[in-house]
Amino acid sequence: MSSADQTTQTKINFAEKDKTYFWNCWKFETKNGQQRWYFDLPTELKDIVKSEADWDKAEAKDFLKHFDEAYIFDKSVNPNSADQVLRWLRAEEVDPHKLIDIDENASLKERVRTSLLNGFSYYETLQEPDGNWAGDYGGPLFLIPGLIIASYITDSPFEKPMQVLMKRNLWNHQNEDGGWGLHIEGESIMFGTIMQYITLRLLGEDLSNPDMQRAQKWILDNGGAVNVPMWGKFYLSVLNVYEWKGNDALLPEMWKFPKWVPFHPGKYWCHDRMIFLPMSYCYGNKVKMEENDLIREIRTEIYTEDYDKINWKKARKQACEKDIFHPVNKWYKRLSKITNGYEKIHLKGLRRKSLKYVRDYIDHEDIHTRYINIGPVNQAINSICVWHMHGKDSEEFKQHVYRWQDYLWIAEDGAKMGGYNGSQLWDTSFAGQALLEANMEDDFPEMAEKIYHFIDITQIDRDPKDHKKYWRDVTLGCWPFSTIDHAWAVTDCTSEGMKTALLYNNKPHVNKANVIDENRLKPAIDWLLFMQNDDGGWASYEKKRAPQWIEVLNPAMLFENIMVEVTYTECSSATMQGLKEFSQNHDYRKADIQKALAKGTEFIKKKQSEDGSWYGCWGVCFTYGTWFGIEGLLCGGLEGYENGNPSKEIKDACEFLMSKQNEDGSWGESFESCVNHCYIQHEDGQIINTGWALLGLMKAKYPDKQAIEKGVEFLMSRQWENGDFPQEGISGVFNGNCMETYTSYRNVFPLWALARYYQYYAD
Numbered sequence: 001m002s003s004a005d006q007t008t009q010t011k012i013n014f015a016e017k018d019k020t021y022f023w024n025c026w027k028f029e030t031k032n033g034q035q036r037w038y039f040d041l042p043t044e045l046k047d048i049v050k051s052e053a054d055w056d057k058a059e060a061k062d063f064l065k066h067f068d069e070a071y072i073f074d075k076s077v078n079p080n081s082a083d084q085v086l087r088w089l090r091a092e093e094v095d096p097h098k099l100i101d102i103d104e105n106a107s108l109k110e111r112v113r114t115s116l117l118n119g120f121s122y123y124e125t126l127q128e129p130d131g132n133w134a135g136d137y138g139g140p141l142f143l144i145p146g147l148i149i150a151s152y153i154t155d156s157p158f159e160k161p162m163q164v165l166m167k168r169n170l171w172n173h174q175n176e177d178g179g180w181g182l183h184i185e186g187e188s189i190m191f192g193t194i195m196q197y198i199t200l201r202l203l204g205e206d207l208s209n210p211d212m213q214r215a216q217k218w219i220l221d222n223g224g225a226v227n228v229p230m231w232g233k234f235y236l237s238v239l240n241v242y243e244w245k246g247n248d249a250l251l252p253e254m255w256k257f258p259k260w261v262p263f264h265p266g267k268y269w270c271h272d273r274m275i276f277l278p279m280s281y282c283y284g285n286k287v288k289m290e291e292n293d294l295i296r297e298i299r300t301e302i303y304t305e306d307y308d309k310i311n312w313k314k315a316r317k318q319a320c321e322k323d324i325f326h327p328v329n330k331w332y333k334r335l336s337k338i339t340n341g342y343e344k345i346h347l348k349g350l351r352r353k354s355l356k357y358v359r360d361y362i363d364h365e366d367i368h369t370r371y372i373n374i375g376p377v378n379q380a381i382n383s384i385c386v387w388h389m390h391g392k393d394s395e396e397f398k399q400h401v402y403r404w405q406d407y408l409w410i411a412e413d414g415a416k417m418g419g420y421n422g423s424q425l426w427d428t429s430f431a432g433q434a435l436l437e438a439n440m441e442d443d444f445p446e447m448a449e450k451i452y453h454f455i456d457i458t459q460i461d462r463d464p465k466d467h468k469k470y471w472r473d474v475t476l477g478c479w480p481f482s483t484i485d486h487a488w489a490v491t492d493c494t495s496e497g498m499k500t501a502l503l504y505n506n507k508p509h510v511n512k513a514n515v516i517d518e519n520r521l522k523p524a525i526d527w528l529l530f531m532q533n534d535d536g537g538w539a540s541y542e543k544k545r546a547p548q549w550i551e552v553l554n555p556a557m558l559f560e561n562i563m564v565e566v567t568y569t570e571c572s573s574a575t576m577q578g579l580k581e582f583s584q585n586h587d588y589r590k591a592d593i594q595k596a597l598a599k600g601t602e603f604i605k606k607k608q609s610e611d612g613s614w615y616g617c618w619g620v621c622f623t624y625g626t627w628f629g630i631e632g633l634l635c636g637g638l639e640g641y642e643n644g645n646p647s648k649e650i651k652d653a654c655e656f657l658m659s660k661q662n663e664d665g666s667w668g669e670s671f672e673s674c675v676n677h678c679y680i681q682h683e684d685g686q687i688i689n690t691g692w693a694l695l696g697l698m699k700a701k702y703p704d705k706q707a708i709e710k711g712v713e714f715l716m717s718r719q720w721e722n723g724d725f726p727q728e729g730i731s732g733v734f735n736g737n738c739m740e741t742y743t744s745y746r747n748v749f750p751l752w753a754l755a756r757y758y759q760y761y762a763d
Contacts, residue, residue, distance in 0.1 A: 122723030131454030169414030477523025495578025573632030601636025612652030665710025
């Protein structure tokens with residue numbers, strides 16, 4: 001054999017390696033909740049791969065081939081990945097947890113206690129050293145494309161193994177018809193398909209791949225890329241495979257409107273506002289990728305006519321029918337005629353002044369959130385803006401690239417971008433409450449202490465500077481959804497964080513070196529009371545700033561309720577519970593809290609549907625909303641069944657839940673309930689829906705104990721021998737049409753429901 005043959009011959013047989021060998025190439029770490037996945041090069045390759053260029057060597061290519069195959073995932077079984085990579089890594093790192101054999105001849109109460117001990121024992125193995133629980137917060141399929149477009153435009157590629165798993169994740173979630181949905185369980189739409197197609201092209205795939213051909217066929221069969229909704233038109237324009245004149249105007253001048261204008265962007269819902277902000281920068285500067293061979297090729301692939309012959313003005317309003325969840329209103333069309341007309345004659349001086357404000361605003365958001373930004377969409381677009389504003393070598397842009405990793409998650413279906421930089425505070429608060437309701441903090445003292453520690457270190461420690469100038473509120477003393485670095489205060493997260501802290505303050509065994517005392521909670525109380533809207537309810541991040549009618553200006557087509565904050569049953573219920581728990585422990589503003597609770601109760605009453613249910617805006621769907629509705633009304637003083645004379649609202653709610661219980665004792669609700677605004681049965685019972693329904697019924701002291709016990713038996717029947725529970729259907733949602741995964745929910749809510757049964761229902 002020649003020396004040349006020897007250098008190209010693969011010395012390591014990666015085909016013989018188990019998939020866990022390739023899972024073990026990732027290391028996961030957290031610090032103060034910040035989630036980071038690191039690729040750890042196998043020892044066998046460390047002398048071969050010393051730079052990115054070395055991935056072209058034969059052995060490195062062979063490794064990547066089998067590395068990719070280790071993450072092949074069958075979405076037909078369940079589109080939801082189960083965090084197998086993280087859970088396998090943790091099982092390798094920690095000592096085996098204690099398990100107790102369940103005595104099938106024991107009483108139900110004894111079996112429930114054993115199930116709880118096994119469940120918490122397993123869940124403790126997943127707790128991070130700083131006290132939080134990390135997990136997959138994916139689901140939406142349009143997030144990673146925005147990040148890949150940003151990395152391509154700015155010439156900031158991800159390392160090769162990450163690129164491989166990004167592509168693998170997209171292939172894993174391609175639908176049978178060749179397209180992709182808005183989220184992992186969704187049917188194919190133009191926005192999902194064109195964004196994945198573009199991403200795969202940027203990551204090196206081409207039309208020699210039959211699956212790329214299937215995707216292209218779907219795009220062309222459905223009218224081509226001119227039919228992508230507004231967000232897609234924006235992304236394609238920045239990439240220079242669609243013309244800016246094919247977009248309705250995204251005027252930066254709108255930021256200079258008088259503050260009294262109802263549709264001033266400063267009054268939008270914060271997520272919409274923080275996305276419009278960098279979009280208006282890109283539009284005002286007509287930012288676009290420099291033309292190259294790949295850009296020219298893509299232009300020939302995604303349209304049904306020659307690129308140079310497309311009627312871009314006509315394309316502005318075109319959209320694939322399969323994408324339209326929230327049709328564009330006639331009032332938006334009328335306003336866009338005015339803004340499009342202004343763009344032709346825009347005042348250069350006002351444009352410069354407006355863009356200066358937008359640049360300052362983007363820098364302000366970056367600094368306050370420590371370059372995480374409020375969410376993944378605005379993180380990716382802000383990155384493009386900061387690259388354009390400050391340059392690739394600037395510290396500002398380098399901070400963005402560093403924070404990209406905070407949004408990335410590795411699971412058995414590949415690499416994805418989360419809907420946030422995690423759900424750390426939210427998940428940890430619920431886990432803490434479940435443990436206390438089981439009265440098992442003495443059984444798991446280290447877990448309890450670490451929960452309190454994470455609640456402590458995640459309380460927001462700063463207000464945004466110049467917050468009034470940049471349309472922000474104070475945040476000091478509140479809690480975020482994820483981490484202290486993120487630092488956007490949220491009503492229900494503040495309330496759940498505060499409530500958990502207060503409950504643990506009453507547990508003397510927890511080491512509270514930094515006690516979350518009354519003085520630390522006063523700013524949160526002030527903020528929550530301020531946040532109550534005129535209708536008595538609470539929104540998410542901010543008070544309502546504009547009338548609800550400006551939703552008619554929603555151009556997205558894909559989502560509802562994005563233009564202005566709306567009041568939610570879930571946020572209102574959680575806030576009321578937090579306020580009441582505080583008032584039971586402290587006297588600060590007690591009278592104001594009582595008034596707020598009374599107004600909140602009336603709001604939740606009004607939100608109840610005739611059938612007794614509440615629509616869930618953040619979870620799937622009526623089981624979630626109805627659990628919060630029941631908890632909120634009981635918190636507000638309405639009667640449950642404990643005295644045999646429940647209030648009508650509570651009785652109706654319980655009867656609604658009971659009407660949806662399956663023969664096996666379970667509840668199972670499809671995400672389609674969120675989309676269609678009516679209850680749609682899932683084909684199978686779901687442990688998370690069952691947990692929510694049982695929590696609501698038991699909080700109301702529903703008297704049909706046999707029905708409750710059937711639900712409890714169902715939950716225990718789904719628990720695995722190691723104490724874990726299976727990942728089932730998708731359970732989170734935002735803006736009515738896009739679903740998100742919460743891998744923590746499969747552990748927390750079944751255990752919480754079992755805990756409530758064990759403490760208050762069992763004989």
